[in-house]
Amino acid sequence: xxxxxAFFILMLALWETGYxxxxxxxxxxxxxxxxxQALASGVKDGxxxxxxxxxxxxxxxxxxxxxxxxxxxxxxxxxxxxxxRAIGPLALGLQTLxxxxxxxxxxxxxxxxxxxxxxxxxxxxxxxVTIAVSDGIRNIPPLYLRAxxxxxxxxxxxxxxxxxxxxxxxxxxxxxxxxxxxWRSLMAGELLSVSSGALGLGQTLMRGRDLNDMSQVLAVMxxxxxxxxxxxxxxxxxxENRVRRRxxxxxx
Amino acid sequence: MGLFIxxxxxxxxxxxxxxxxxxxxxxxxxxxxxxxxRFDTRQGQPAALENxxxxxxxxxxxxxxxxxxxxxxxxxxxxxxxxxxxxxxxFKDGAPITKAGPDRAxxxxxxxxxxxLTAVQNVEFALKTVRNRxxxxxRALEQLQMVHLSRFAHSYPHELSxxxxxxxAIARALALDPDVLLMDEPFAALDxxxxxxxxxxxxxxxLETRKTVVFVTHxxxxxxxxxxxxxxxxxRPGCIKQELNITLERPRAVxxxxxARFAQRILANLKDEIAKIVxxxxxxxxxxxxxxxxxxxxxxxxxxxxxxxxxx
Numbered sequence: 001x002x003x004x005x006a007f008f009i010l011m012l013a014l015w016e017t018g019y020x021x022x023x024x025x026x027x028x029x030x031x032x033x034x035x036x037q038a039l040a041s042g043v044k045d046g047x048x049x050x051x052x053x054x055x056x057x058x059x060x061x062x063x064x065x066x067x068x069x070x071x072x073x074x075x076x077x078x079x080x081x082x083x084x085r086a087i088g089p090l091a092l093g094l095q096t097l098x099x100x101x102x103x104x105x106x107x108x109x110x111x112x113x114x115x116x117x118x119x120x121x122x123x124x125x126x127x128x129v130t131i132a133v134s135d136g137i138r139n140i141p142p143l144y145l146r147a148x149x150x151x152x153x154x155x156x157x158x159x160x161x162x163x164x165x166x167x168x169x170x171x172x173x174x175x176x177x178x179x180x181x182x183w184r185s186l187m188a189g190e191l192l193s194v195s196s197g198a199l200g201l202g203q204t205l206m207r208g209r210d211l212n213d214m215s216q217v218l219a220v221m222x223x224x225x226x227x228x229x230x231x232x233x234x235x236x237x238x239x240e241n242r243v244r245r246r247x248x249x250x251x252x
Numbered sequence: 253m254g255l256f257i258x259x260x261x262x263x264x265x266x267x268x269x270x271x272x273x274x275x276x277x278x279x280x281x282x283x284x285x286x287x288x289x290r291f292d293t294r295q296g297q298p299a300a301l302e303n304x305x306x307x308x309x310x311x312x313x314x315x316x317x318x319x320x321x322x323x324x325x326x327x328x329x330x331x332x333x334x335x336x337x338x339x340x341x342x343f344k345d346g347a348p349i350t351k352a353g354p355d356r357a358x359x360x361x362x363x364x365x366x367x368x369l370t371a372v373q374n375v376e377f378a379l380k381t382v383r384n385r386x387x388x389x390x391r392a393l394e395q396l397q398m399v400h401l402s403r404f405a406h407s408y409p410h411e412l413s414x415x416x417x418x419x420x421a422i423a424r425a426l427a428l429d430p431d432v433l434l435m436d437e438p439f440a441a442l443d444x445x446x447x448x449x450x451x452x453x454x455x456x457x458x459l460e461t462r463k464t465v466v467f468v469t470h471x472x473x474x475x476x477x478x479x480x481x482x483x484x485x486x487x488r489p490g491c492i493k494q495e496l497n498i499t500l501e502r503p504r505a506v507x508x509x510x511x512a513r514f515a516q517r518i519l520a521n522l523k524d525e526i527a528k529i530v531x532x533x534x535x536x537x538x539x540x541x542x543x544x545x546x547x548x549x550x551x552x553x554x555x556x557x558x559x560x561x562x563x564x
Binding site for chain 1: 332334351352353354356357358360362364365366367368369377378380408409410411424428
């Protein structure tokens with residue numbers, strides 16, 4: 001823990017030194033103190049807090065829908081062979097499509113609005129979740145299913161008490177992946193549609209560029225990194241490890 | 253259940269190899285009529301089971317022994333309703349067996365416990381007909397007590413040893429209060445000491461409950477210790493070679509000289525079968541080598557280990 005922190009401080013010091021000695025054009029790449037000031041003033045006047053709230057709200061809505069829809073589709077895909085044959089290849093194909101490519105279509109369908117951004121974010125996460133859940137269901141050891149049938153479990157009970165719990169580690173991994181995809185898609189969507197809807201983090205970032213205010217750009221980037229680290233490393237990875245331990249998939 | 257209890261007969265002081273005593277007039281608990289099964293393999297379709305007929309009385313403890321690949325697990329899966337016969341039909345109490353159900357509890361080679369549930373929750377899974385949660389928990393704990401696992405009721409399967417997991421599986425199967433208990437090489441993956449302990453435990457439980465038990469094993473001593481009747485099977489095609497009534501007094505122990513003597517007799521009989529399979533397998537491995545593929549040496553003894561009955 002000491003080494004990364006020491007390295008981090010060293011890098012910050014180097015950065016600040018380079019900025020002060022004007023090793024580069026300081027307006028293009030402001031120093032850490034200036035970024036910190038931009039961050040502090042943005043938080044103080046509430047603009048960055050508001051942008052963060054708006055972006056997170058969008059993310060939660062789109063990711064929530066993707067999680068529900070993706071789990072449902074994944075379960076269908078994983079348990080009904082006809083569905084798998086029908087939508088399996090399509091899902092894999094669409095998964096290779098960068099979700100931002102949905103933006104032109106979304107703008108035509110929904111206008112340059114909140115809905116277009118939500119749609120792009122949703123499409124970013126949906127297929128990742130679907131595929132992860134479906135793979136999780138299909139990789140359930142057949143022994144569990146035989147044991148469940150032997151005990152007379154069928155229909156909704158088989159789904160609720162065997163299939164979904166057995167696939168739960170995969171569902172969590174799918175959620176983690178879906179979150180990462182949604183987050184990237186949201187930022188791409190916000191960057192490319194500055195005029196649509198409220199000012200999220202992506203739009204604030206773009207606004208900074210328009211105003212040639214690099215310290216604001218870097219301040220927003222800092223927030224993005226912080227959110228990414230908290231969500232991915234602290235939230236999802238923790239949850240994933242916990243579930244894997246409980247399911248006996250990892251050594252404690 | 254109570255009506256059909258037949259005590260193990262002790263009127264035969266010595267073994268009788270060959271035909272069974274005349275069938276009692278009650279309908280068989282489980283019967284198989286001319287059952288054949290084929291699995292698709294690249295060598296064509298050798299019969300996993302060929303024209304097997306068998307009848308098991310209520311309260312009887314029947315052991316199926318035979319070399320790997322003789323179709324004994326397949327036979328059990330048919331009785332469980334987890335596998336359909338290609339020809340012939342299996343019956344329980346005279347009615348055709350079409351699907352798996354809690355009246356025929358299965359204990360698998362791996363305990364097949366749900367890893368996301370604790371030991372007691374796993375047993376509770378079998379008790380879903382009991383609506384009252386408190387009653388259900390009490391019943392599950394009683395079953396765990398029967399296999400001496402009360403202390404580990406709240407442990408997850410991965411925290412238990414292989415023997416403990418198998419005991420939870422036994423408790424879970426008993427919680428179903430099945431008509432028939434089907435055990436598919438339940439102790440094959442355990443070390444010798446644990447296995448001997450569990451053999452005694454199964455015997456005790458059977459003496460207390462007098463369930464109809466079908467027990468598949470490749471361990472002859474295990475079969476002789478537990479069974480009222482031992483059915484020896486042969487491979488390629490899978491079929492019944494011989495039936496043997498075990499008339500030794502109960503409770504029996506694995507280390508009894510009488511048990512060993514009985515086992516010796518069966519082993520002598522199975523030797524030809526095992527030799528046949530080893531010969532075929534080594535021919536196969538040789539042929540594969542000749543074709544430039546690596547033959548897995550483990551396949552000599554257990555050619556179908558891990559795949560038999562999978563994918564059902």
